Amino acid sequence: DQQVKQNSPSLSVQEGRISILNCDYTNSMFDYFLWYKKYPAEGPTFLISISSIKDKNEDGRFTVFLNKSAKHLSLHIVPSQPGDSAVYFCAVNSAGKSTFGDGTTLTVKP
């Protein structure tokens, strides 16, 4: 039973446009959500997070939106840059552990 799902395994976007990565979760009790970015042959690195008391958190080009009623979060990257090409994982922190989605590979074309 996968509690965190990223239904799009890949996404391709033109440089300068917006990238939108989506994540759905099943447990309405989850209350802290994170996005990690992973380059090949490296470990994931933390990107941005959001608490359930908020519906939006922004950090530079990255914005995370949380829709609790839909149990859905999304990561917006604008403008997208070729260096953003990576695998993006959403994660939920609960009960002392992180549960990850299966990742979306973002390709930003120059």
Added chain:
Amino acid sequence: DTAVSQTPKYLVTQMGNDKSIKCEQNLGHDTMYWYKQDSKKFLKIMFSYNNKELIINETVPNRFSPKSPDKAHLNLHINSLELGDSAVYFCASSQGRDPTNEQFFGPGTRLTVL
């Protein structure tokens, strides 16, 4: 300075062998984790240690035995390796068990069992 380091980076071995992967963090964190990323790229937690004590064990076969000699190290020993153990193993650390704390990951160890 590498924050979370793992050795070796690559490990190729025969079925039935016993192997270890080492992890060290120099961030002063008190909580460390092992994750397995399988062929479907799914990152799944295996173990978590807080102050050298096991706090999470996610139904991992007992062929896998983590060992934490101190807060900065969490090693993973695997007995009687099987083909299905082939994966990338990531070590991570965080400060405390506060859910708002992000984790810092090592570069991964790619284990191939032949």
